[in-house]
Amino acid sequence: MLANEKPIAITMGDPSGIGPEIILKALNSAEPLPSCVVIGDLTVIESALAIYQPQMKLNVVAHPREVRHQQGIVNLLVSSQLDKHPRVGQVQGDSGKVAFKAILKAIELAKNGEVAAVVTAPINKESLNLAKVPYPGHTEIFADYGGADDVAMMLLNESIKTVLVTVHCSLRNAIEQADFNAQCRAIELAHNACIQFGIPAPRIAVAGLNPHAGENGLFGDEEKNIITPAIEYAKGKGINVSGPWPGDTVFMQAREGRFDIVVAQYHDQGLIPVKYMGLDEGVNVTLGLPFIRTSPDHGTGFDIAGKGIASPSSLLASIRCAHQLSQNRDTLNQLEESHHEF
Template identity: 45%
Template sequence: MEPLPIVAITMGDPAGIGPEIIIKGWQEERFGRECQPLVIGDLKILQETARSLGTNVRIEGITRIDASIFSPDRLLVFDLDNIAPTDIKVGKISAASGRAAAEYIFKGVELALAKKVHGIVTAPINKEALNLAGYPYPGHTELLAELTDAQDYAMMMIGGQLRIVLVTTHLPLREVCPKITYNQVLKTINLTHRAMECFNIPRPKIALAALNPHAGEGGLFGTEEKQCLIPAMEEAQKTGIGITGPYPADTLFQPSRSQNFDVIIAMYHDQGLIPVKMAAFGRAVNVTLGLPIVRTSVDHGTAYDIAGKGLANPGSLIEAVKLAAHMKPLPC
């Protein structure tokens, strides 16, 4: 019998709820049922978090990776020892916590590219803290793409029966429309089609969401559908990709409609994430498509307002670990 895959879990912002959901996830679900989990983070922070939660989780630091060292009765931490509990204030933004969170990601990607781990699951980071630390990225997705030299990449959210891929991600709404181009839409369609093989769906049924109300109403409410979306869709259809649309977004995401598709391509962040989080908030999973490594993440942020209070829900992290353990990296 083959050993379970090793999945690295980056600890996220140490001042947020990342350490807490890792401890709770290990306790409540025992990640070891799906994989051999390895936390990339700081041993002291995790031990302090366990004490504050009143748990007796056995946590041990390691400096090398070997399948023989994993055990269901202890949580292993690849200890970077890059921050101390006294360096941060739980629930507060700081450059120190942003720097530590970035370094966990760097190590996780390094291990995944070297095939030391099957993939990585990222606990939440704070984008402001990341920028204070000197890493001007809008989020995990863009940082991971640079670290892995990925040229074509996209964010997918999975929740309930929905899989949704975004054409644009973290942008002010006023900047979305200029980014909805023929090339960007076609690139996202091709990437989505190819990436669905990682979910064992080689011929997916793809729905394309419209950008404008009523799918533009023949150009009365916007021309992006006629000028960009439809030409990109028709070009993809010529290559055998099973995509239809563009469908008005106000009806596409209802279950009776969305269940007819394996994946939906949305134009912008809130268009795609609102239906996912309505369907499965706290259990949804973020997946980065187009990377040469498996990467999943939680559907929430650092939640500074509840950090350190024992209130965080590990549900999304549990689902992210399960998915990472069974996903295949591109090319599939």
């Protein structure tokens, strides 16, 4: 396993889904991993261990510094303790409640600098709603509790990186929310994200909102009145950005190497190209936070929960990505400190 000064926090996700299963499978894989600590419910993790990985041993810790970086050990920082394990494969308020508690604890640790990054297992929006948690997803929770003014969702796999201008809302609302400020924010966050991934001069493509990127106003004027001015503004700040490009071809060009990252206007425009290439290596990154947060590019898997067949591949990719970003961030911070000394 890889040495790491601070562990990566992994939230357990919705306990009625595949989160606990894929976490334990990932931690017991043959792949060398950085030091990790699971944040979650004691009853849930003990039950999952007995079912999925009975050969592994549980190490309950009160603080991340107590983590034992050792194969076959599951380090758990307890954020709740249910009387019994929730029913698997079903939407339940108790599951949403304890999943939310684990997220809040991980955010607290990350903001205090006690973990290197946060990786979140999938949650269920209906379960959160039953628990009276008023958020549609992780991104919005991290935006409110993570200490960031602006956040954006980034999806990536081995071939494509994309940042979304708008996230979880109706298509009608996405059109309204994709204003000049939202465009500028997404472009800047995409630029900064590429820097963190070790791309020193990223080439950013901005997708159009309308078919054929508006066709010079024939199919809509958002490109001419909103997106193009935002691109020009970003260029004035030294960002290498171009567009707006037709949404039906820009991802193909990125995959072929013309662009390093694509700024997509709405949820499905950006996520369909990434997910079409498979969920095994897909990773979700929340940009704009003062710490690193990644997650698998799939949901809670209620249809296969409890069957022991869920794949940890996307979670492993998320852990690798979080580790890479934390290592790069440490390197960038060291370079900045060296620069200030002169």
